[in-house]
Amino acid sequence: MNALIAKDVTKIYSEHTALDHVSITIPEQTIFGLLGPNGAGKTTLIRIINQIINADSGEVLIFGEKLRPNHIEIIGYLPEERGLYKKMKVGDQLLYLAQLKGLSRHDAMARIKVWLEKFEIKDWWHKKVEDLSKGMAQKVQFISTVLHEPKLIILDEPFSGFDPVNAQLITEKILELKANGSTIIFSTHRMETVESLCDHIALINKSKKILEGPKKQVKESYRSNTFLIEHRGNHFTLPAEKYEIKAQTKIEEDLFSTTIKAADGIKGNQVIRDLIDITELYSFQEKLPTMADIFIGLVKADGDEALRKHLQEV
Amino acid sequence: MNKVWLIMQREFLNRVQKKSFLITTILVPLIFPAIIGVLVYIMKKEAESAKAETVQVVDESGKFVFENSKRYTFVPLSMPLEQAKKAYNETKDFALLYIPPFDLSKPEGMVIYTKENPSIEKVGGLESILQDRIRDLKLEEYKIDKETLKGLKVSVNLKQINLSETGEEKSSNSGILYGLGFGLGILIYMFVLVYGIQIMQGVIDEKTSKIVEVIVSSVKPFQLMLGKIIGIASVGLLQFTIWIILITVLSTGVLGYFGLKMPQKQAMEEVTKQMADEDVKEAMSQQNSKIDETLANLSQIPFGKIAFVFVFYFLGGYLLYGALFAAVGSAVESMQESQQFQFPITLPLLIGYLGLFMFILRDPHGPVSFWLSVIPFTSPVAMVGRIAFDVPNWELALSMVLLVGGFLLTTWIAGRIYRVGILMTGTKVSWKVLIKWFLLKG
Numbered sequence: 001m002n003a004l005i006a007k008d009v010t011k012i013y014s015e016h017t018a019l020d021h022v023s024i025t026i027p028e029q030t031i032f033g034l035l036g037p038n039g040a041g042k043t044t045l046i047r048i049i050n051q052i053i054n055a056d057s058g059e060v061l062i063f064g065e066k067l068r069p070n071h072i073e074i075i076g077y078l079p080e081e082r083g084l085y086k087k088m089k090v091g092d093q094l095l096y097l098a099q100l101k102g103l104s105r106h107d108a109m110a111r112i113k114v115w116l117e118k119f120e121i122k123d124w125w126h127k128k129v130e131d132l133s134k135g136m137a138q139k140v141q142f143i144s145t146v147l148h149e150p151k152l153i154i155l156d157e158p159f160s161g162f163d164p165v166n167a168q169l170i171t172e173k174i175l176e177l178k179a180n181g182s183t184i185i186f187s188t189h190r191m192e193t194v195e196s197l198c199d200h201i202a203l204i205n206k207s208k209k210i211l212e213g214p215k216k217q218v219k220e221s222y223r224s225n226t227f228l229i230e231h232r233g234n235h236f237t238l239p240a241e242k243y244e245i246k247a248q249t250k251i252e253e254d255l256f257s258t259t260i261k262a263a264d265g266i267k268g269n270q271v272i273r274d275l276i277d278i279t280e281l282y283s284f285q286e287k288l289p290t291m292a293d294i295f296i297g298l299v300k301a302d303g304d305e306a307l308r309k310h311l312q313e314v
Numbered sequence: 315m316n317k318v319w320l321i322m323q324r325e326f327l328n329r330v331q332k333k334s335f336l337i338t339t340i341l342v343p344l345i346f347p348a349i350i351g352v353l354v355y356i357m358k359k360e361a362e363s364a365k366a367e368t369v370q371v372v373d374e375s376g377k378f379v380f381e382n383s384k385r386y387t388f389v390p391l392s393m394p395l396e397q398a399k400k401a402y403n404e405t406k407d408f409a410l411l412y413i414p415p416f417d418l419s420k421p422e423g424m425v426i427y428t429k430e431n432p433s434i435e436k437v438g439g440l441e442s443i444l445q446d447r448i449r450d451l452k453l454e455e456y457k458i459d460k461e462t463l464k465g466l467k468v469s470v471n472l473k474q475i476n477l478s479e480t481g482e483e484k485s486s487n488s489g490i491l492y493g494l495g496f497g498l499g500i501l502i503y504m505f506v507l508v509y510g511i512q513i514m515q516g517v518i519d520e521k522t523s524k525i526v527e528v529i530v531s532s533v534k535p536f537q538l539m540l541g542k543i544i545g546i547a548s549v550g551l552l553q554f555t556i557w558i559i560l561i562t563v564l565s566t567g568v569l570g571y572f573g574l575k576m577p578q579k580q581a582m583e584e585v586t587k588q589m590a591d592e593d594v595k596e597a598m599s600q601q602n603s604k605i606d607e608t609l610a611n612l613s614q615i616p617f618g619k620i621a622f623v624f625v626f627y628f629l630g631g632y633l634l635y636g637a638l639f640a641a642v643g644s645a646v647e648s649m650q651e652s653q654q655f656q657f658p659i660t661l662p663l664l665i666g667y668l669g670l671f672m673f674i675l676r677d678p679h680g681p682v683s684f685w686l687s688v689i690p691f692t693s694p695v696a697m698v699g700r701i702a703f704d705v706p707n708w709e710l711a712l713s714m715v716l717l718v719g720g721f722l723l724t725t726w727i728a729g730r731i732y733r734v735g736i737l738m739t740g741t742k743v744s745w746k747v748l749i750k751w752f753l754l755k756g
Contacts, residue, residue: 014750050531052737056755069534077531081739083524088328099320100532144528 001064003028003152003183004049009058011044018044020207021058026185026200028063031178033198033215034187035291037299040204042187043080046154049185050077062152073102076150080157080187082141084129090140091125094147101148108147115143119169134161142170146177153177156187171197191292201291205299215291222289226261227271230282238274242266259287317533321541322548325516329549339553343560350565367408367436372398375415378447385439399427408432411440418455421448491702492675498624499670499699506631506663506694509550510639514652516542517643517736526736535733539644540725543636547629623701626714631694634721635663641728644735645743645751666692670699678703688713690720727752 004026011019019041026032036042047053049060051072060067062074084093091112098108116122119139129137138161146153155174159167174197178184186198194201194215201218203211211218226246232254238245246259262271268286275281289297329335366387371380372395380388391398395412402410410427424444426437453463517539520526529538642655666686673682678700686696687705693713697705734751741747
């Protein structure tokens with residue numbers, strides 16, 4: 001089953017179109033990366049899912065059901081612009097936010113205790129938020145997002161404000177939540193996060209979705225038959241009709257790294273065969289595009305209608 | 315509704331648990347009894363320490379016979395003024411009073427010599443002693459005795475009676491009504507402003523601390539706004555109730571501590587003590603009947619009705635303006651930025667407040683007073699100021715219905731601006747922008 005399906009969602013503000021017939025499908029129990037430059041429309045889409053605003057047209061289905069008010073109880077939302085009541089105590093704050101999500105006071109109490117223990121911050125209950133550091137407050141904020149055990153968790157730039165240690169901690173918790181059955185939507189610019197965590201991605205640019213699919217498949221489709229080899233001795237020539245040498249760098253005395261683009265139809269094995277005869281091969285790997293490469297490439301090319309059409313067909 | 319309740323509860327508890335709430339709630343009522351206490355204390359001290367001042371007198375006219383009183387001890391001197399001045403300088407006496415020979419028809423030339431600047435009160439006391447004596451002398455000259463004079467005194471008090479439509483007679487006392495209208499009107503004005511600004515501050519805080527997006531992903535913006543407005547209203551009601559109880563208890567307590575009763579009674583006893591002779595008793599009984607009348611009038615004022623109307627307009631006015639304050643708070647990002655909107659939205663309230671003095675208390679049943687007390691934006695102050703003056707029921711009903719309609723309208727308008735405003739940051743807000751937000755569809 002799909003956790004979320006958006007069909008032709010459109011939102012128009014007086015001056016501009018925030019979302020232009022955007023459709024996405026988010027399979028259950030996956031981590032879905034919602035990518036796109038600033039102002040592309042990601043936040044608008046997220047707000048529509050959270051029922052903070054309504055779409056002008058189109059439809060959103062959550063676990064097969066049309067969006068309705070009590071769905072907010074199964075969604076956990078960590079906005080990019082987030083904050084807490086500064087004068088409130090950590091415990092009271094979590095209790096309040098959990099109750100707003102429909103938890104009973106009693107259940108909320110029990111779960112807060114569990115989560116505070118998980119983060120080893122049991123003694124924070126009576127601390128005021130204004131006395132916490134930014135990273136500490138972010139932990140509290142994260143707990144408030146997942147306290148009601150939402151089936152769909154939406155995290156907008158979740159790692160901002162975390163040091164690497166805590167970012168790692170949060171990553172672990174996110175994977176744990178996924179393992180326990182939650183679906184997670186990530187909205188982020190951090191490509192390394194996407195690279196390591198996301199199963200599926202969608203790219204939104206200028207209010208339109210320009211790419212969607214499982215990460216592996218997307219990367220696969222952007223293979224350019226380019227290989228990275230390390231070898232001893234830099235004097236070799238390859239038949240120009242089959243190969244193009246893109247770059248060559250010297251790693252150390254007599255050890256070189258070369259990027260080779262092979263013509264269509266030439267597979268890795270063939271490349272190795274061709275190379276073995278002419279140089280001493282140290283390492284060989286296919287150079288897959290990084291998510292950052294794809295992201296930047298697509299957004300840059302988005303002006304070019306023809307290219308975009310081509311890419312959507314892929 | 316459950317969520318509105320949660321929000322309300324948080325707003326309420328959060329404010330009530332603050333130290334500043336505790337301090338203002340306890341300190342403000344302390345101010346009144348403290349002032350009363352200090353005043354009473356000073357008065358008592360003064361009365362105790364006041365010993366009679368010694369006044370030396372050189373009376374060259376020979377017309378005066380001075381009697382020593384509580385305030386003054388007179389020492390008649392029989393020596394020329396110059397010599398007396400020198401002698402006075404060597405004493406510690408309060409003053410030297412010089413009375414030259416004078417004509418009764420033109421009493422002048424009297425001088426008081428003192429070492430320090432004497433208080434007006436003390437000089438005035440001496441002046442009235444002189445005046446009384448001269449008047450008595452004149453009466454003698456005109457051959458009028460005191461009895462005749464007493465017979466000339468006339469005192470007229472108009473008893474005020476309102477004839478109601480049913481022909482029923484009701485005594486009224488415009489002084490009390492004026493005071494009541496004035497006090498209640500100002501209370502409402504202050505309440506709406508003070509707590510309205512608290513709402514605005516709360517909304518701005520939520521917006522700038524960025525928590526608002528987290529909250530509106532759990533509740534509708536309208537619920538958040540409503541919960542906040544109601545929560546703060548209950549804080550206000552609680553604070554007012556505590557104030558009224560504390561002020562009453564403390565004021566009575568302070569007066570009791572100094573062995574005094576309520577001010578009117580005290581004045582009465584003073585009067586009884588000071589005056590003893592026959593004609594004063596008559597004045598007394600007149601005074602008594604006047605007080606009885608006032609009490610009777612007081613009992614005729616429909617306090618129950620006034621209290622109900624007060625609470626109704628108190629809440630109605632607060633809700634009406636509270637919603638507008640919330641809308642302004644949602645649009646701006648700081649208190650400074652809110653100034654440009656604060657004035658226009660509180661202007662009608664200010665008009666009601668000014669109208670209270672200019673029209674309602676002077677002419678409670680005039681056309682301006684009518685309109686002011688019916689239009690929802692001014693009615694909270696105006697109607698409460700007017701209610702003591704017997705407002706016809708249909709006018710009251712009309713005003714109440716319009717007020718309810720008014721606050722539903724402002725809440726609706728404010729809700730539409732609020733839902734957009736709280737999520738907007740970095741926008742330069744103008745009236746045009748607010749209207750655009752209002753018109754924006756969901």
